[in-house]
Amino acid sequence: MPDSTGTVVRSGPVRYATAARFAPPRPVDTDDTRPPSGEICPQLPSRLDAVMGPPLDTRPQGEDCLHLTVTTPARDDGARPVLVWFHGGGFSSGAGLMDWYDGGALAAEGDVVVVAVNYRLGALGYLCLDGVSEGNLGLYDQLEALRWVSRHIAAYGGDPGNVTAFGQSAGALSIRLLLETREARGLLRRAILQSPPLSITARPRADSEDLGRVFADLLAEDPLTAGLPAILAAQRETARANLRRTGSTLEPPFLPVEASAAESGEASAAARGLDIMYGWNADDMTAFPGEGDDAAELTRRLYEEPLARYGAALARAGARVHTYRLDWRPAGSPFGATHCLELPLLLGTREAWRSSPMLGRESWAEVDALGAAVRAAWIAFARTGTLGPTPAPLICGC
Template structure:
């Protein structure tokens, strides 16, 4: 792919936020931040699988940044008629990416999530956005934070995309949310949020671990009290390094208490003014989105067994991904959504992890420099990875255009209803 075929713009600041406060939109569509920071965070627990990111970014709380990647060629159509009957300039389908990382690590502006190949090959616009993580994004503590600030950041990124993407050649009426792991869980929660209704048309859920989706407010408040007791000071003024140290201690205690190495200490909280309770039926009064969902055949090979999460990779993957996601499909279809399912069976030669968690990301996003020496890619050179990725990118782009990914190419397997 030639550098001249796409423009990658950003990082752009899409919102600002004081610590533990909701995000505020940036007037004028956002300003460029050449040395864009990422949310303060520990090293990823998946560094052994993915390798650490090669583009080292500064960490800071001014981190609500995104990138936009769009084809350099002009949009082929000039005008069409919008749903309201008014003429509007046509644009390309838009894919808005939310990264994974267990609500604890990652950033949308990392080179892993560069949409250059996807935009150039498939004539789409790719937006990749960050959000607040860990205690900064999800602490629940009376008088300090209501929680779910990371979700509010994602909602702000979605609104920014709707309001500004036309200037980058995108169609604000055809936005597909795409997310992996915690990013996929976030999209499911956006589907449940009244404030997000009507802001997107389609959703792609890649390896969403639904056990991470939400926690009861009472549980989150207790975790917040434990966190504050260990901190011994005011979370509103403590240095970020102190917050991260106490976050790690809180996570270790949670692992000992629950026996799970998968569930992070901080994440979305149910039963708030933003997010209905987990038992609330999924409904789409204004029209159900199209949904593409799936998992990787060996997703759980990336995570160590815990005392309460035993069994081989296949059984743990079935329990954590296949069974809950199959139940979600039935719920979505009852609510009127058109749903397509996939399983990725790609096992790169030389990788000890097989079709592991995150292995589909380089098939969709990023380029050779971003993914060099990734252990999960084994002995494959980038040309081989890219060749497999072309089919995946085509399927995801087809879904973004029409709501149907078309016949899925190997190593994707379509899931029957």
């Protein structure tokens, strides 16, 4: 049911699609009158709880999880710019329904519509296993959510012709893949990619199938009928096996499957004419202990340099490209300008981010003051494709 909060209305959860286990999503039938379950995809605790803090809201977990929320200043014919949020979490944790991703401030301050999306995670979303799943189901969920926005957002006061996808980490990697997907053409006008670790965007199919067999051996049950506790337990052990295999605390066990060469070759044409902003946080890699001691060098190598190459390729393809770097280091935080630090500047509330370790000793008044300036920059981009004035810790054109 719609929930009026201040000057905005947050509607949801709204079921945007349905899916059987390991099957592609299907649009919700017009005669489907079931109330939404409000479930989020079954998941283990996030590996970034030490940085972000654990989520303070509790959501039911289950496979009827293809839900979204819509936050709008008014359900009228305002034809406002639309921002569609794809959360991070290493393709293994998180949910658009979480209070961290409340779009109320963005919607109220910018007179825009904010959509936050759940999608399938972990093995349920990205298992690649012969006879069970071809992989990329979570990506197909996101594509179905964009189709839902195209069909329905006008009823919530939004303009289906002015949609900006924005996402962080795994959410940003998802947007990169969507930009290279033929079916997504025409559904997006702009995109914002926040701290995508591009080196782990996708995994070759052969490697994905190898890891799928590791998961199946650890599960020792039929994946189609196994209980969710068994699925999650096998996921945990697959993550440990992947860590032993790669030595990387950054690379999650379940990733999108790499597109074929023919499909990848269409990426340049898909970017032509789009407005795309990308960036990173100056100390992104402090969130991933175990990768090395020099976080600055690791951040440069795993975020700054790959993003520069990606941006140059986008520009050659005809995209209008903008960049940023967040240098804000909250007082008292041991993490500096770490991975996920921009999230409370854009989304969520004081209560949702209460006691988040990465915010250190900063008061919510200080966080929200900087957040208002960062939100204004994102709103300007969603409206015009260019950034307006930005606060000093947000360096643009870097």
